[in-house]
Amino acid sequence: MIWIIASLLFWVVAIAINVHLVRHKVPGASFLVPIIFGVTILVLWEGMVRGFNISPVLLPPPSAVGVALVSKTDILLQDLVQTFFKGALTGYAMGCGSAILIAIAIDRSAFLQRGLLPVGNFIAALPIVGLAPIMVMWFGFDWHSKAAVVVAMVFFPVLVNTVQGLQATDHMQRDLMRTYAAGYVPTLLKLRLPAAMPFIFNGLKIATTLALIGAIVAEFFGSPIKGMGFRISTEVGRLSLDMVWAEITVAAILGSGFYGLVALLEKRMTFWHPSQRKTR
């Protein structure tokens, strides 16, 4: 009982602090407010699990997850290397790279553009994760099949975005390049690719989360005895949910970190774009 009351009390106090922070425009509020909110959820979770005596088989308290995170670092690290660095990252690089190259090739033909955009948009909306069992059949149980699923998942979003981005220059700009007597290649490198960058990065950002999902889900259909998806599905079977949540935490941090990294890169490379300028 004391746990429930204490966590509820904490909740009320945290809301009061947040309201105060926002009302008085305290410097750093945009940073503090979400953190306080996140901590509140963790405290509420811990309090409710302990207060209502929820079985750890259903929902482990965050403290147990923390213990699992610290005590089983070696397993977590091994899974991370297998799933993220070998599976997801390889697939991400191959899928995005080939999508951008093919988009540039398509871009030369208006006919292909008109045909490929609707088809690409359609395919980008399909449940491509469903290809996972087929890829496992083709490429075997190791990380190659995971990378293949990731390639299939990231390819079309990046392709469609890049094709759209390459069309983003207007007539004036292209005419200007012509008056400089710039050929196809200089125009592409100096005008059209830079102009397409915001679009390309949009696709790359969508692809970051898709890559992680693809690699993990593909492991459900067969994998060597390591990997995040493998660990999640076996530990669910063994009812040790603290380990599952620890994997999820790692995946969440990894996903956010990967996304953040690409977003940071975008900020660096498209600093000139209106959406990246500082608002005053």
Place this chain on the structure above:
Amino acid sequence: MKSIIPVLTVVAAIFALWYAFAVVLNAGWAYSKAERAGVDLSFTEMVKDTMKQEKPRLPAPHQVGVEIWKTTAEKKVTSKRSLIYHGWITLQATALGFAFGVGLGILLAVCIVYFKVIDMSVMPWIIASQTVPILAIAPMIVVVLAAMQVNDIVAKGVISMYLSFFPIVVGMVKGLRSPDTMLLDQMKTYSASSSQAFWKLRLPASTPYLFASLKVGVAASLIGAVVAELSLSQNGGLGARLLAGSYYGQTIQIWSALLAAATLAALMVFALSAIEKVTLKRMGMSQ
């Protein structure tokens, strides 16, 4: 209309590639069969064989077509082998999850637009929530919800909801904030109350944004339902067909389930675009 020919060309090219890959990928099995039978296989015979294997690595399009025809038109709808039966199960879960997602998404968006505290504290976490690979934890959510005596279809719906609420929150926040200061000031000069400004200005202005995100959301919620069925396969559904196909190496069955899911997604997006067109026309917002 002028994009029909290019689109058809691209589709035809995809089918041609598909056939080519089917020949390449299935050739190994065709040759090894011939070797064991002790016959020499000419090229045309090999190609013919790759088109009609029972468990090909990549089934040819017409094999998948025949399988889909057999499992939709020639089977009773109630049969457990009918794709329509499984598609209906998936569709129910998708629709439920989509309804949850739309409700939650709109509610959150309204709160975010009207309360600064919620905007600042929840919005970063909503974005972070999407970097969690929910599909990976679907099996666990399913187990937990099953232990809480929740209906299976609701468990699937929860996963669909998680995937579909995000585009709706983002789209609706953008839409509800789309009326500019001019218009909001105009409402003030009419001495409109805050709720009147919401119902008569902000909500109508957000409709185009809502439809754009509904289309993204419905596709996401179908993906959620299919993946949830991988863990809840005892009750059928397109995801269960995928899993069964992968266990028994029935590639034709996998591909037909995939195509059925694709068709379902296309139909739902198409239906939403039709509703969008009519609604926006009625509201006088279509270009």
